[in-house]
Amino acid sequence: MNAIAASLADSATMMRRNFRHTMRNPLTLLNAIIMPIFVMFLMVYVLGGAFSVGTDYVDYATPGMIIMTIGYGIGPTATGVNSDMTTGFINRLRVMDVSRAAVLNAHVIATMLRTLVAIAFIIGVAFLMGFSPSASFPEWLGAIGIVVLTVLAISWLTIAAGLAAKSPESAGILGVPLMLLPFLSSAFVPADKMGPGARQFAEYQPFTPIIETLRGFLTGTPSTGTALTAAAWCVGLALIGYLWARATFTKRA
Amino acid sequence: MNGSAIVASGLRKAYKDKIVLDGIDLDVQTGTIFALLGPNGAGKTTTVNVLTTLLAPDAGKVVVAGHDVATETKAVRAAIGVTGQFASVDDLLTGEENLLMMADLLHLPKAEGKRIADRLLDRFDLVEAASKPAASYSGGMRRKLDLAMTLVGDPQIIFLDEPTTGLDPRSRRTMWEIIRELVADGTTIFLTTQYLEEADELANRIAVLDQGRLVAEGTADELKRRVPGSHVRLRFTDRHELDVAARVLHESTRDDEELTLRVPGDGGVRSLRELLDRLDAQSIEVEELSVHTPDLDDVFLALTGHGNKEISAR
Ligand SMILES: Nc1ncnc2c1ncn2[C@@H]1O[C@H](COP(=O)(O)OP(=O)(O)O)[C@@H](O)[C@H]1O
Ligand SMILES: [Mg+2]
Numbered sequence: 392m393n394a395i396a397a398s399l400a401d402s403a404t405m406m407r408r409n410f411r412h413t414m415r416n417p418l419t420l421l422n423a424i425i426m427p428i429f430v431m432f433l434m435v436y437v438l439g440g441a442f443s444v445g446t447d448y449v450d451y452a453t454p455g456m457i458i459m460t461i462g463y464g465i466g467p468t469a470t471g472v473n474s475d476m477t478t479g480f481i482n483r484l485r486v487m488d489v490s491r492a493a494v495l496n497a498h499v500i501a502t503m504l505r506t507l508v509a510i511a512f513i514i515g516v517a518f519l520m521g522f523s524p525s526a527s528f529p530e531w532l533g534a535i536g537i538v539v540l541t542v543l544a545i546s547w548l549t550i551a552a553g554l555a556a557k558s559p560e561s562a563g564i565l566g567v568p569l570m571l572l573p574f575l576s577s578a579f580v581p582a583d584k585m586g587p588g589a590r591q592f593a594e595y596q597p598f599t600p601i602i603e604t605l606r607g608f609l610t611g612t613p614s615t616g617t618a619l620t621a622a623a624w625c626v627g628l629a630l631i632g633y634l635w636a637r638a639t640f641t642k643r644a
Numbered sequence: 645m646n647g648s649a650i651v652a653s654g655l656r657k658a659y660k661d662k663i664v665l666d667g668i669d670l671d672v673q674t675g676t677i678f679a680l681l682g683p684n685g686a687g688k689t690t691t692v693n694v695l696t697t698l699l700a701p702d703a704g705k706v707v708v709a710g711h712d713v714a715t716e717t718k719a720v721r722a723a724i725g726v727t728g729q730f731a732s733v734d735d736l737l738t739g740e741e742n743l744l745m746m747a748d749l750l751h752l753p754k755a756e757g758k759r760i761a762d763r764l765l766d767r768f769d770l771v772e773a774a775s776k777p778a779a780s781y782s783g784g785m786r787r788k789l790d791l792a793m794t795l796v797g798d799p800q801i802i803f804l805d806e807p808t809t810g811l812d813p814r815s816r817r818t819m820w821e822i823i824r825e826l827v828a829d830g831t832t833i834f835l836t837t838q839y840l841e842e843a844d845e846l847a848n849r850i851a852v853l854d855q856g857r858l859v860a861e862g863t864a865d866e867l868k869r870r871v872p873g874s875h876v877r878l879r880f881t882d883r884h885e886l887d888v889a890a891r892v893l894h895e896s897t898r899d900d901e902e903l904t905l906r907v908p909g910d911g912g913v914r915s916l917r918e919l920l921d922r923l924d925a926q927s928i929e930v931e932e933l934s935v936h937t938p939d940l941d942d943v944f945l946a947l948t949g950h951g952n953k954e955i956s957a958r
Binding site for chain 1: 693696697698718721722724725726728729730731732734736737741745746748749750751777793794797
C-alpha cells in the first residue's frame with residue numbers, strides 16, 4: 392500500500408473512531424447545540440432590548456451567535472485530543488507508524504462537523520426568532536465560506552492547544568475564552584458603544600472583522616476590506632494551529 | 645535464535661539542565677526477557693521512549709531488530725510493539741472494537757483482523773467483555789486489552805512499561821503468565837518495573853536504573869552476589885571444631901551458642917570451593933553449610949544507597 396492510500400485508510404479508521412465517540416457520548420453534541428441556543432434566547436429576549444443597534448436585534452446578534460457557537464463545540468475536541476496524548480494513545484499510533492496527518496485530520500473533520508451541525512441549529516433557531524437576512528445567493532456562499540474558514544482555524548488551534556495542554560482538565564477550559572471573546576467584539580454591541588479599553592480591544596481582535604464580514608454578507612452589504620482582513624486572520628490562525636499541532640505531535644512523547 | 649534484539653550505547657537525555665539519562669548501555673538478547681528495574685523517576689519511561697522511536701536522545705545510538713532507530717525508524721516500528729505505562733485503550737470503544745481498530749491501522753484484511761481479534765480475546769479471557777466498552781473494564785482487564793492491542797501486529801520485540809503497576813496480585817500473576825508465554829513463542833520482551841520480585845520472577849537479565857544511570861546489570865543471581873552481605877554459614881558438631889575452624893578462617897565471625905561461623909564472601913562457586921579446600925586442608929568437619937545471598941531488595945539498597953522507594957515525585 393502506498394503512503395497516500397495508507398494515510399487515507401488511516402484517516403477513515405480514525406474518523407470512524409471519532410464518529411463512534413460522538414455517538415456514544417451524545418451529550419457533547421447536545422451541549423454544543425443547546426448552550427448557544429440558550430445564550431441566544433438570553434441575548435435576544437432578555438438583554439437585546441437594552442441595545443439600540445438600528446435594526447432588529449436578532450438580525451444584529453445572529454452573526455455573533457454563529458461565531459460564538461464554535462466555542463461551545465470545541466471542548467470535547469480539546470479534552471479528547473489531550474487524553475489521547477496523556478494516556479499514550481498517540482504514542483501507540485506513532486509506534487504503529489500511523490500517519491500524523493490521519494490522526495490530526497480526523498480530529499479536524501470531526502470538530503468541524505460537530506460545530507457546523509450546531510451552527511445549523513442556531514441559524515434555524517434564529518429564523519424561528521424572526522431572523523430575516525437579505526443576502527443574495529453569492530452572499531450566502533460568502534457567509535458560509537467565512538464560517539467554514541473560521542471553524543477550520545479554531546479547530547486547528549484547539550487541536551494544537553489540546554495536544555500541548557498538561558491535562559484533559561486544563562484542555563477542557565480552552566473553549567472558555569472563545570465563548571467570551573465574542574462578547575468583547577461587535578457581536579452583541581457595536582464597538583463604538585463600548586467603554587474606551589474594551590472598544591480598542593474589540594477593534595483589533597479577530598472576531599470583530601470575522602463577525603462584521605458575516606454580518607455584511609447576511610445583510611447584503613459586504614465590505615471587501617473587512618472580508619479580506621477576516622480571511623487573513625482565519626488563514627493565519629489556521630496555519631499557526633496546524634504548524635503548532637504538527638510540531639507538538641512529533642515532539643511530545 | 646541468537647544475537648541482540650536491542651543494543652543501546654551511550655544514551656543521554658536531558659530536559660533543560662535536568663539529566664534524565666546519563667549514559668545508558670544495554671544489550672538485550674533475542675528471545676529473552678530483559679527487565680529494567682528502577683524506582684519512580686529513575687528514567688525507565690524515557691528509556692523506553694528512546695528505544696521505541698518516540699523520543700530522540702541527545703546522544704547515543706540504538707539498534708533495534710538490527711535497524712538504527714534514528715535512521716531506519718520505519719523498519720524498527722514494523723518490528724516492535726509497545727505497551728505504555730498507562731493503558732492506552734479507547735474507553736468509549738468496546739474491547740473488540742479496540743482490537744479491530746488496531747487491525748485496521750495495520751491495514752490487515754477485514755477477515756484476518758476479525759480472526760486475530762477473536763483469537764486474542766479468547767487468549768486473554770476477554771470474550772465475555774468483548775462487546776462492552778473498555779471504560780467498564782477492571783484495571784487487570786484494561787492491561788490485558790492494552791497488551792492484546794499491541795499483539796495484533798505480531799511484533800518480534802515487545803516493550804512493556806510497568807505492565808503490572810497498580811494491579812492486584814492475581815491480575816499480576818496472570819500478566820506474568822502471559823509474558824512468559826510470549827517469550828516461549830520466541831518474542832523478545834523488554835519490560836520495566838519497580839518491583840524486584842517481578843524482575844526476579846520473569847527476567848533473564850536485569851539492569852538496575854537509578855537516577856538515569858545503570859548501577860548494575862546481570863542475572864538476578866549475579867546481582868545478588870555483587871552485594872556485600874553474601875556469606876556462607878558453617879555449623880559444627882562441637883566447640884572444638886568451631887575453635888579450629890575459627891582460627892583457620894580468621895575473617896569469619898563466630899556464634900558460640902549456635903556453633904556457627906559466618907564467612908563473608910561473594911557467594912560464587914569459586915570462593916566456595918576455596919573455602920572448602922581450606923577446611924579440607926585442616927581436616928575440619930563441617931556439619932552443615934548454607935550459602936546466604938541477599939534478595940533483590942538488599943541489592944537495590946546496596947547499589948543505590950536509598951532502597952526501592954519513590955525518590956522523586958513526577
Ligand atoms: N518531558 C519532560 N520534561 C521534563 N522532565 C521530564 C520529562 N519527562 C520526564 N522527565 C523527568 O525525567 C525523570 C525520569 O522520568 P521517567 O523516565 O518518566 O521515569 P520513570 O519512568 O522511571 O518513572 C523524572 O524526574 C521526570 O520528572
Ligand atoms: Mg515511567
